[in-house]
Amino acid sequence: MELAQRNYQTSAAGLETLFAASAPDVISFAGGYPDRSLFPxxxxxxxxxxxxxxxxxxxxxxxxxxxxxxxxxxxxxxxxxxxxxxxxxxxxxxxxxxxxxxxxxxxxxxxxxxxxxxxxxxxxxxxxxxxxxxxxxxxxxxxxxxxxxxxxxxxxxxxxxxxxxxxxxxxxxxxxxxxxxxxxxxxxxxxxxxxxxxxxxxxxxxxxxxxxxxxxxxxxxxxxxxxxxxxxxxxxxxxxxxxxxxxxxxxxxxxxxxxxxxxxxxxxxxxxxxxxxxNDLDAHIQQIRTCYRQKKELMVKTLREYLPDTCQINDPQGGFFLWLQLPAGFDAEAFMNNKLLPEANVSFVPASVMTPGQGPNNGARLNFTGPSLAQIRSGAKALGLSLRAALAKAQLSN
Amino acid sequence: MELAQRNYQTSAAGLETLFAASAPDVISFAGGYPDRSLFPxxxxxxxxxxxxxxxxxxxxxxxxxxxxxxxxxxxxxxxxxxxxxxxxxxxxxxxxxxxxxxxxxxxxxxxxxxxxxxxxxxxxxxxxxxxxxxxxxxxxxxxxxxxxxxxxxxxxxxxxxxxxxxxxxxxxxxxxxxxxxxxxxxxxxxxxxxxxxxxxxxxxxxxxxxxxxxxxxxxxxxxxxxxxxxxxxxxxxxxxxxxxxxxxxxxxxxxxxxxxxxxxxxxxxxxxxxxxxxNDLDAHIQQIRTCYRQKKELMVKTLREYLPDTCQINDPQGGFFLWLQLPAGFDAEAFMNNKLLPEANVSFVPASVMTPGQGPNNGARLNFTGPSLAQIRSGAKALGLSLRAALAKAQLSN
The missing domain is CATH 3.40.640.10 (Type I PLP-dependent aspartate aminotransferase-like (Major domain))
Incomplete structure (x- = not known):
């Protein structure tokens, strides 16, 4: 049996990464999940x-x-x-x-x-x-x-x-x-x-x-x-x-x-x-906006406090995600799999799966709508500290 | 803008035929619809x-x-x-x-x-x-x-x-x-x-x-x-x-x-x-079977009574459809569009849309699960009489 020559391996791997990074005991910044408490x-x-x-x-x-x-x-x-x-x-x-x-x-x-x-x-x-x-x-x-x-x-x-x-x-x-x-x-x-x-x-x-x-x-x-x-x-x-x-x-x-x-x-x-x-969908959306704005602000504030200077985030005006830019050459996927996930129980989506073919890997997508405020606070802090440690170690070994 | 070379025109036309033949005032033997009175x-x-x-x-x-x-x-x-x-x-x-x-x-x-x-x-x-x-x-x-x-x-x-x-x-x-x-x-x-x-x-x-x-x-x-x-x-x-x-x-x-x-x-x-x-799905399915068997039997009986000798039907043991075989050379699609639908308000699916490319057209799919018993009785009779008239006319002109 010969399958069609469809290149589903790469993107399928990307989707699997997303799901694996969403296990119950993990603080997941990986998924694109809404806050379930907002569902009407x-x-x-x-x-x-x-x-x-x-x-x-x-x-x-x-x-x-x-x-x-x-x-x-x-x-x-x-x-x-x-x-x-x-x-x-x-x-x-x-x-x-x-x-x-x-x-x-x-x-x-x-x-x-x-x-x-x-x-x-x-x-x-x-x-x-x-x-x-x-x-x-x-x-x-x-x-x-x-x-x-x-x-x-x-x-x-x-x-x-x-x-x-x-x-x-x-x-x-x-x-x-x-x-x-x-x-x-x-x-x-x-x-x-x-x-x-x-x-x-x-x-x-x-x-x-x-x-x-x-x-x-x-x-x-x-x-x-x-x-x-x-x-x-x-x-x-x-x-x-x-x-x-x-x-x-x-x-x-x-x-x-x-x-x-x-x-x-x-x-x-x-x-x-x-x-x-x-029901008034627009009133419902207003509630969602209020909740997510608060989550986004906490995520930005906490990351700004704990991220090392060599890492940048943006402060998006809406949506589900912010972007973490990591130093050139940094491998976000290896960092998540070998350090962030096993040591801090925190996940994100590494840049590598989000471009066709081989893209740059020194970035990550962080979702702020799915996790709770408490998870955002502790997860963003853990991410910042884990990155500091990893980057300090990388500098030492250079 | 150039669309992909996908051959969706034929089958799309087939689906459109199905839907057009299901208008409210029509006795439709065309659709593949269950009897709505059976929905739990x-x-x-x-x-x-x-x-x-x-x-x-x-x-x-x-x-x-x-x-x-x-x-x-x-x-x-x-x-x-x-x-x-x-x-x-x-x-x-x-x-x-x-x-x-x-x-x-x-x-x-x-x-x-x-x-x-x-x-x-x-x-x-x-x-x-x-x-x-x-x-x-x-x-x-x-x-x-x-x-x-x-x-x-x-x-x-x-x-x-x-x-x-x-x-x-x-x-x-x-x-x-x-x-x-x-x-x-x-x-x-x-x-x-x-x-x-x-x-x-x-x-x-x-x-x-x-x-x-x-x-x-x-x-x-x-x-x-x-x-x-x-x-x-x-x-x-x-x-x-x-x-x-x-x-x-x-x-x-x-x-x-x-x-x-x-x-x-x-x-x-x-x-x-x-x-x-x-709920007991199997008991529900038993109800469905009883209803559809009755409908099927009425459809077969009525068609056998009214169809001309040159047309054959089968007596299926289950499912949604029986097959009407029409004389060689008979155009089922033209018959439905020009005679059966406008004159008798009855529809079926002509054979032509059910094969890839150009298939034989002297057949039709008849659904017996969607219409009511009364519709089956009058629709099957009308279909039989309409076919008799069409075939007699065709014979005259030969």
């Missing part, structure tokens, strides 16, 4: 109960590939408030935003086709893209988003079909793409006839500063596909996301969704729709 | 309520790619009773059996790789396979399953990596693969080093005769992947299926599942697990 469990229970007892006899039946219409209407409305002009007909419901990545790759990428990703980027996106065997081009992420000069150089010399980006509170660096870069990125996509996949699961989770419009807002040629998700603003286990795109792209995406899993769960879609009917 | 709605409501109020704080959190362990245990046990030796570690939960088809294709098929399908076969499987651009080989379905002589001829002369089959109450013909053919098929797969994808959503739905062991039962070399589904025995809108395979195949399949949609919904898996804890 009772409200969702009531919503599902109401769905079960309502008079729609089709609740448990096959429904439609596009998804439950009233929920698509509500999502279109939410996107309109966020600068994306959309009606229900422009929305496809998906199994989390992850499926949106998979379907977009399926829509566009032949084997060997050029795909631009940010370096570092979301490891799960690489796991989806790997199945389509693209040729990866990695563009560095700067404090204000992708390095567009590096991008333009690639677009000028290579055949690129798709650019994957997380402009808001990027996974893993927590950075936000500036307004100027958003406009310039869309202009570049127009100029070189490239599709942009805008992954926006953290867009609603800004803790400081002003929201910027999504890339899709500046899209005049129907070449930006926008992905949203309930995972970070309601609960991941609902596994529901959505996608909006021009009709030209949406129609074949729906056909591909049908082949992938027929449709999303009508029960799940109706349950969430019922939650949205009876 | 109250019991599922209670099960989900109990899940929401239990003490598992992780209910709404990310869980694991393989799926909720207690549910995997229960499914392994059910499969053991059905002749498939499996433990929880051998089970992966999927978004319906449909995702199992997609992941298997993703695991095995490079562009152009040989794939054997039954002719005719499940249109949704073609929609999944199309994304991987295989070279299709179609093997006719006989009254006792695949034509194995035709299969062997293909295996001897072509490079084939995967054989897709529905041995029990095949979609669309309703046929069952004989015991002798089951053994011979696995032996052929061993001999030619091919993987078999055994799609078993209807296995539990036998109305007459004795159950035969699944292909996976005869698999000594770990080359049969078995797919199961809750869609037909609980409810389609749960969108939950499962897959079992050898460790060698299961491990990369799990990695691919992670890339496709991270994991299945923990809430959904726990809700179903809770249903299984508190």
């Amino acid at each position: 469990r009772q409200e969702l229970n009531q919503a599902f109960s109401r769905s079960f007892t309502n008079d729609d006899s089709e609740l448990l039946q096959y429904a439609s590939t596009a998804g439950y219409l009233p929920l698509r209407q509500k999502l279109a409305q939410r996107m309109c408030h966020d600068g994306i002009s959309a009606t229900a007909q422009d929305v496809l419901l998906t199994q989390g935003a992850q499926q949106g990545i998979d379907l977009t790759a399926r829509l566009l990428l032949n084997v060997g086709d050029g795909l631009v990703v940010e370096g570092p980027t979301y490891v799960g996106a690489l796991a989806a893209f790997d199945a389509y065997q693209p040729t990866y081009y990695t563009v560095p992420v700067e404090a204000d988003g992708m390095d567009l000069q590096a991008l333009q150089k690639i677009l000028m010399t290579k055949q690129v079909k798709l650019i994957y980006t997380i402009p808001d509170f990027q996974n893993p660096t927590g950075t936000v793409m500036s307004l100027a870069k958003r406009k310039a990125l869309v202009a570049l996509a127009n100029r070189y006839d490239v599709v942009i996949l805008e992954d926006g699961p953290y867009r609603d989770l800004r803790y400081t500063g002003e929201n910027l419009p999504p890339l899709r807002h500046f899209d005049t040629e129907g070449r930006v596909i926008f992905l949203g998700s309930f995972s970070k603003i309601l609960a991941p286990s609902l596994r529901l996301g959505w996608l909006t795109a021009s009709a030209e792209l949406l129609k074949p995406l729906m056909a591909l969704k049908g082949g992938a899993d027929v449709e999303s769960s009508n029960l799940m879609m109706q349950g969430i729709d019922n939650y949205l009917q009876h | 709605r109250q019991e599922l409501n209670q099960a989900f309520s109990r899940s929401f109020t239990n003490d598992d704080s992780e209910l709404l959190q990310y869980a694991s790619t393989a799926g909720y362990l207690p549910l995997r245990q229960k499914l392994a046990q059910r499969m053991c009773h059905d002749g498939i030796s499996a433990t929880a570690q051998d089970v992966l939960l999927t978004q319906g059996a449909q995702q199992g088809i997609d992941l298997t294709a993703r695991l095995l098929l490079n562009v152009g790789d040989g794939l054997v399908v039954e002719g005719p076969t499940y249109v949704g499987a073609l929609a999944a396979f199309d994304a991987y651009q295989p070279t299709y080989y179609t093997v006719p379905v006989e009254a006792d399953g695949m034509d194995l002589q035709a299969l062997q001829k293909i295996l001897m002369t072509k490079q084939v990596k995967l054989i897709y089959t529905i041995p029990d109450f095949q979609n669309p013909t309703g046929t069952v693969m004989s015991l002798a053919k089951r053994k011979a098929l696995v032996a052929l797969a061993n001999r030619y080093d091919v993987v078999i994808l055994e799609d078993g959503p209807y296995r539990d739905l036998r109305y007459t005769g004795e159950n035969l062991p699944p292909l996976r039962h005869f698999d000594t070399e770990g080359r049969v992947i078995f797919l199961g589904s809750f869609s037909k025995i609980l409810a389609p809108s749960l969108r939950l299926g499962w897959l079992t395979a050898s460790a060698e195949l299961l491990k990369p399949l799990m990695a691919l599942k992670g890339g496709a949609d991270v994991e299945s919904s923990n809430l959904m898996m726990q809700g179903i697990d809770n249903y299984l804890q508190h």
Whole structure:
């Protein structure tokens, strides 16, 4: 039996690293987990109960590939408030935003086709893209988003079909793409006839500063596909996301969704729709923001206190992650596996798994939403002290 | 913007035909819908309520790619009773059996790789396979399953990596693969080093005769992947299926599942697990069997009364479908679109969309589980009379 030549080994290893680093006794800065105490469990229970007892006899039946219409209407409305002009007909419901990545790759990428990703980027996106065997081009992420000069150089010399980006509170660096870069990125996509996949699961989770419009807002040629998700603003286990795109792209995406899993769960879609009917999602998101801002501030403060001077962190304005920059040549993966995890019971995601191929390893993604305040305090302190020891030892042996 | 060269147009058209033929005022023999009055709605409501109020704080959190362990245990046990030796570690939960088809294709098929399908076969499987651009080989379905002589001829002369089959109450013909053919098929797969994808959503739905062991039962070399589904025995809108395979195949399949949609919904898996804890699924399945046997018998009886002599149907022992064989040269698709649907408000799935490429069109799939007894009576009569008229007219013009 010979498997297909899909390069799933690397990204699968990355995902395994994530899960292994999330064992129960470990203070995990590795996962991308929401704070479970924020899940509106009772409200969702009531919503599902109401769905079960309502008079729609089709609740448990096959429904439609596009998804439950009233929920698509509500999502279109939410996107309109966020600068994306959309009606229900422009929305496809998906199994989390992850499926949106998979379907977009399926829509566009032949084997060997050029795909631009940010370096570092979301490891799960690489796991989806790997199945389509693209040729990866990695563009560095700067404090204000992708390095567009590096991008333009690639677009000028290579055949690129798709650019994957997380402009808001990027996974893993927590950075936000500036307004100027958003406009310039869309202009570049127009100029070189490239599709942009805008992954926006953290867009609603800004803790400081002003929201910027999504890339899709500046899209005049129907070449930006926008992905949203309930995972970070309601609960991941609902596994529901959505996608909006021009009709030209949406129609074949729906056909591909049908082949992938027929449709999303009508029960799940109706349950969430019922939650949205009876609850104020924006008020709920405000609660989440308040909690995560506090966690982020504690993480930044504690790290600033304990990290050695040769290590830098950023102070993200939202999202789930901050980025730890380590001295050149430092091997974050070996440090975590040989020292941080066994000695301090603390984990993070090392930079190495977050770029296609062999990327730099002197960085790490730190999640601040999953752990408790107490875990953030002790884990960040332990990380700082462990790094001090490791770097002092490295200096001695130099 | 140039899309990938994936041949999703044909199968997408097939799926669209299915949905169009299911409009509310139509008596649809087209869909693959269960009878909605059989859904255990109250019991599922209670099960989900109990899940929401239990003490598992992780209910709404990310869980694991393989799926909720207690549910995997229960499914392994059910499969053991059905002749498939499996433990929880051998089970992966999927978004319906449909995702199992997609992941298997993703695991095995490079562009152009040989794939054997039954002719005719499940249109949704073609929609999944199309994304991987295989070279299709179609093997006719006989009254006792695949034509194995035709299969062997293909295996001897072509490079084939995967054989897709529905041995029990095949979609669309309703046929069952004989015991002798089951053994011979696995032996052929061993001999030619091919993987078999055994799609078993209807296995539990036998109305007459004795159950035969699944292909996976005869698999000594770990080359049969078995797919199961809750869609037909609980409810389609749960969108939950499962897959079992050898460790060698299961491990990369799990990695691919992670890339496709991270994991299945923990809430959904726990809700179903809770249903299984508190209800007797086999007793529920017995109810379904009783209902569908009655529907099937009425459909067969009515068609036998009204169909012209030149048309044949089979009398399947289980499942969702029976097959209508029409005279050579008859165009089932044109008949449905131009006559049956506009004049009699009855629909079916014409043979043409159920084979890769251009297949014969003188056949149709008739579903007997979705429509009511009254609809079956009047729809089957209308179909018979409409065919009589069409065939008489065709004879006149010859």
